[in-house]
Amino acid sequence: MPRFGPALSAALRATSLESARSKGGYDAIVIGSGATGGLAALLLTEAGLRVLVLDAGVPRLPIRTFSRRFIHGAGRWLFGAAAPRILDHVLNSSVGRSVMARRQPIQSKCYAWPLAPEQFVDDIDCPYIAPPDRPFIWLRSRQLGGRMVIPHHGRQYYRLAATDFAPTDGLSPVWPLRTGELDQWYELVEGRLALSGSSEDIPWLPGSRLSHVLEFTSTEEALKRSIIARWPNARVILGCTAPPLDSLEVAAWTGRLLVRRGAIARKIEVDNSGHVSGVVWIDHQSRTEIHSYAQLVFLCASALESTRLLLLSRSSRNPDGLGARSGALGQNLMDHIRVRASGLGASLLPEASTEVGRYLYLPRFDARALLAPSGRGFGVLFGQTSGTGEHSHFSATAFGEMLPRSQNRVMLDGDCRDAWGIPVLRIDCSHSNEDLVRGREQVKALRELAEAVGVTLSRIEQVPAPPGSTNHECGTARMGDTPSTSVLDPYNECWEAKGLYLTDGACWPSQSAQNPTLTLLALTARACDQAVRKMR
Numbered sequence: 001m002p003r004f005g006p007a008l009s010a011a012l013r014a015t016s017l018e019s020a021r022s023k024g025g026y027d028a029i030v031i032g033s034g035a036t037g038g039l040a041a042l043l044l045t046e047a048g049l050r051v052l053v054l055d056a057g058v059p060r061l062p063i064r065t066f067s068r069r070f071i072h073g074a075g076r077w078l079f080g081a082a083a084p085r086i087l088d089h090v091l092n093s094s095v096g097r098s099v100m101a102r103r104q105p106i107q108s109k110c111y112a113w114p115l116a117p118e119q120f121v122d123d124i125d126c127p128y129i130a131p132p133d134r135p136f137i138w139l140r141s142r143q144l145g146g147r148m149v150i151p152h153h154g155r156q157y158y159r160l161a162a163t164d165f166a167p168t169d170g171l172s173p174v175w176p177l178r179t180g181e182l183d184q185w186y187e188l189v190e191g192r193l194a195l196s197g198s199s200e201d202i203p204w205l206p207g208s209r210l211s212h213v214l215e216f217t218s219t220e221e222a223l224k225r226s227i228i229a230r231w232p233n234a235r236v237i238l239g240c241t242a243p244p245l246d247s248l249e250v251a252a253w254t255g256r257l258l259v260r261r262g263a264i265a266r267k268i269e270v271d272n273s274g275h276v277s278g279v280v281w282i283d284h285q286s287r288t289e290i291h292s293y294a295q296l297v298f299l300c301a302s303a304l305e306s307t308r309l310l311l312l313s314r315s316s317r318n319p320d321g322l323g324a325r326s327g328a329l330g331q332n333l334m335d336h337i338r339v340r341a342s343g344l345g346a347s348l349l350p351e352a353s354t355e356v357g358r359y360l361y362l363p364r365f366d367a368r369a370l371l372a373p374s375g376r377g378f379g380v381l382f383g384q385t386s387g388t389g390e391h392s393h394f395s396a397t398a399f400g401e402m403l404p405r406s407q408n409r410v411m412l413d414g415d416c417r418d419a420w421g422i423p424v425l426r427i428d429c430s431h432s433n434e435d436l437v438r439g440r441e442q443v444k445a446l447r448e449l450a451e452a453v454g455v456t457l458s459r460i461e462q463v464p465a466p467p468g469s470t471n472h473e474c475g476t477a478r479m480g481d482t483p484s485t486s487v488l489d490p491y492n493e494c495w496e497a498k499g500l501y502l503t504d505g506a507c508w509p510s511q512s513a514q515n516p517t518l519t520l521l522a523l524t525a526r527a528c529d530q531a532v533r534k535m536r
């Protein structure tokens with residue numbers, strides 16, 4: 001289980017139901033404590049605001065956590081270094097899943113589930129609806145830190161290029177940002193993260209501010225030479241990575257942070273003037289409904305949870321939910337088109353790196369034989385680690401851009417409710433023909449990559465994984481220039497609820513091929529600055 005520092009532990013102890021209910025005890029509410037929620041809490045407290053964080057996660061029962069840890073610890077003792085692969089094989093078998101994952105049939109599809117099943121939600125308590133012929137894999141983690149603290153999370157951070165913000169093919173709207181507008185916020189976040197990676201500035205992948213410039217190992221140089229020999233115009237970089245920010249601990253040291261766990265948000269309240277006035281939530285322990293009051297709310301619950309909460313926030317003023325007047329709320333769901341491959345290569349040199357999170361990245365590998373990419377495309381994250389005997393283990397994942405389409409949408413289900421009586425989401429999302437064509441290109445690219453670096457593939461996905469599998473879901477509450485076509489304004493403030501900011505993946509108009517986390521954090525930093533300026 002995640003460990004909390006002394007300041008955050010004190011803030012948790014100090015946050016009683018009475019303090020969470022009190023009017024005037026805090027200036028802002030942050031819903032969710034993942035990457036964006038944690039940063040929002042940090043920046044707002046540093047700006048002098050008193051902040052209440054509401055997080056839906058609760059500590060697991062010690063006996064349940066212990067039993068699961070014991071099983072995996074015993075597996076490592078029995079099977080040694082091969083335990084993760086063996087356990088993954090066992091747990092992915094029909095017998096293993098029926099025994100170990102009877103309450104987590106969806107969450108157990110995540111690669112990291114065998115390492116820490118207690119960090120994922122219970123699918124029985126937290127259901128959703130998806131058509132059987134159009135599955136959506138919604139991987140969810142209700143805990144302080146969100147999905148960022150799940151073991152072996154990729155933790156890759158990349159900027160978007162100017163062409164990502166302003167696509168010219170007419171398949172998605174232009175982002176409501178001026179050229180270079182996010183640069184200062186990228187730099188602020190990158191400095192906080194203390195990024196490690198290789199220092200390169202590519203037109204279709206702008207360079208980041210690095211705190212630790214990494215050098216290629218001899219093995220990585222050999223891989224790079226093999227790729228460049230086949231595709232001279234391909235770019236090979238060391239992925240930009242960092243551990244997750246300990247945002248809540250730093251925020252707690254200001255003395256202006258309250259944190260309530262087990263707070264399941266039910267509704268965002270708006271007054272008669274159209275200004276946010278607070279949040280209604282259900283206390284997990286007492287099952288009572290609580291009202292918390294603030295004139296500033298940051299909604300950072302994750303893309304689909306945030307949109308679900310907007311849909312739930314109905315009133316006579318907003319009968320279909322907050323932000324629904326434009327018709328954009330709930331539409332244009334996206335997740336990266338993902339294809340994975342793995343195999344065996346030759347034994348590696350002794351200095352080969354095995355540190356967690358270190359990968360090679362091939363940005364816009366779809367244009368590997370061209371001078372420069374155009375249109376939409378995909379990148380590849382890959383690595384090679386030492387194995388047993390004469391072999392090494394190779395794994396590669398291609399991430400392609402999924403187009404926003406109004407047919408890919410979420411809505412409230414009229415019949416199904418979760419364990420707290422709250423209506424669940426019905427998710428209708430599938431790959432378009434264009435997405436499937438890109439997926440086939442990704443399969444072909446991974447085969448060519450393996451051949452170029454001398455790897456024999458033992459497994460490769462022939463079709464993209466179902467949407468949601470990548471954990472990069474975006475869209476459903478897009479930002480834009482006008483309230484007639486978007487849910488949020490250019491600063492991530494809800495058009496229909498002043499003082500309500502949404503900065504997680506729901507706000508994205510389009511996706512690009514890069515990991516979204518760095519841009520989400522930059523948008524959060526920018527929105528916090530705007531919110532504080534308006535309050536003052």
